[in-house]
Amino acid sequence: MKVIRTAISEFLGLFIDxxxxxxxxxxxxxxxxxxxxxxxxxxxxxxxxxxxxxxxxLIESLYRAAHKQR
Amino acid sequence: MTNITTISSAVTASxxxxxxxxxxxxxxxxxxxxxxxxxPAFVGTGLALAVLAALIIVLGPLLGQIPIELLQxxxxxxxxLFGIRWLRKAIxxxxxYIALHDEAKAFAAETDALQRQASDRxxxxxxxxxxxxxxxxxxxxxxxxxxxxxxxxxxxxxxxLGAAAACVLVIVLGLxxxxxxxxxxxxxxxxxxxxxxxxxxIFWTGEGLxxxxxxxxxxxxxxxxxxxVVAFVAIRILRGTYAAKLEANTP
Numbered sequence: 001m002k003v004i005r006t007a008i009s010e011f012l013g014l015f016i017d018x019x020x021x022x023x024x025x026x027x028x029x030x031x032x033x034x035x036x037x038x039x040x041x042x043x044x045x046x047x048x049x050x051x052x053x054x055x056x057x058l059i060e061s062l063y064r065a066a067h068k069q070r
Numbered sequence: 071m072t073n074i075t076t077i078s079s080a081v082t083a084s085x086x087x088x089x090x091x092x093x094x095x096x097x098x099x100x101x102x103x104x105x106x107x108x109x110p111a112f113v114g115t116g117l118a119l120a121v122l123a124a125l126i127i128v129l130g131p132l133l134g135q136i137p138i139e140l141l142q143x144x145x146x147x148x149x150x151l152f153g154i155r156w157l158r159k160a161i162x163x164x165x166x167y168i169a170l171h172d173e174a175k176a177f178a179a180e181t182d183a184l185q186r187q188a189s190d191r192x193x194x195x196x197x198x199x200x201x202x203x204x205x206x207x208x209x210x211x212x213x214x215x216x217x218x219x220x221x222x223x224x225x226x227x228x229x230x231l232g233a234a235a236a237c238v239l240v241i242v243l244g245l246x247x248x249x250x251x252x253x254x255x256x257x258x259x260x261x262x263x264x265x266x267x268x269x270x271x272i273f274w275t276g277e278g279l280x281x282x283x284x285x286x287x288x289x290x291x292x293x294x295x296x297x298x299v300v301a302f303v304a305i306r307i308l309r310g311t312y313a314a315k316l317e318a319n320t321p
Contacts, residue, residue: 015151029147036279047276055300061158062304
């Protein structure tokens with residue numbers, strides 16, 4: 001059981017370092033997907049929003065990490 | 071559409087990402103081999119490689135069953151999460167907020183831990199287990215990188231080639247210099263791979279949603295350039311704030 005738990009946490013660790021960043025990225029992707037699937041935005045605009053969103057979330061995460069260390 | 075840009079991006083991302091992971095696994099295997107003996111190092115490594123091979127044999131054919139758009143979307147999402155994590159860490163390391171990863175230090179720590187277990191009756195088993203875990207964990211990352219950069223565009227063969235080349239290069243370097251590969255610019259490699267994987271991720275998630283990117287596959291390079299500019303500006307700003315912080319804390 002412990003081995004499985006360790007394996008799962010190691011696998012999740014591949015994708016999650018800053019938990020908030022991972023959560024916000026998942027929320028961003030879900031929102032963009034919903035917007036594209038309901039035709040609120042075109043797929044290309046969705047892709048562009050994803051790029052912009054990732055940039056904003058990365059900057060926010062970096063700012064938070066730097067601020068935490070002050 | 072597959073062109074030389076996509077193929078070379080997939081091979082490069084796979085090679086560099088795998089190289090970083092294999093260097094980390096190599097450090098542990100070397101520590102086990104030199105501080106205990108080569109038998110548990112090779113047995114642990116061999117078993118881990120067998121588990122990885124089984125994973126690939128079982129999961130590999132399943133990939134072909136998944137519709138390409140769904141595969142691109144799922145792989146894209148995972149790539150964004152994986153890539154942005156590497157990119158964030160590389161930026162924080164480059165700006166001084168996180169210490170750089172040091173293979174010599176990792177080697178010393180692992181050797182120390184193994185020597186503390188030397189009197190244990192199960193010392194060989196524990197040493198083998200250490201090598202097994204290291205190769206399995208880093209190997210899973212290599213397998214993920216290969217699948218992630220190769221599966222979305224039918225480039226698994228090219229991506230595997232990149233990973234295999236990285237393994238061969240690390241083994242050859244290891245055999246030649248016989249000590250941890252501490253001079254490898256690991257953070258720079260992680261920075262580049264983070265940029266590439268995040269770009270692939272955004273591109274494929276967009277494709278999975280049906281986006282026809284301008285310039286088709288060349289859009290990957292465009293996304294990479296945008297992310298690189300943001301990352302370099304972030305490093306520049308963060309280096310300044312880190313230096314100011316150090317100055318403020320100096321008595």
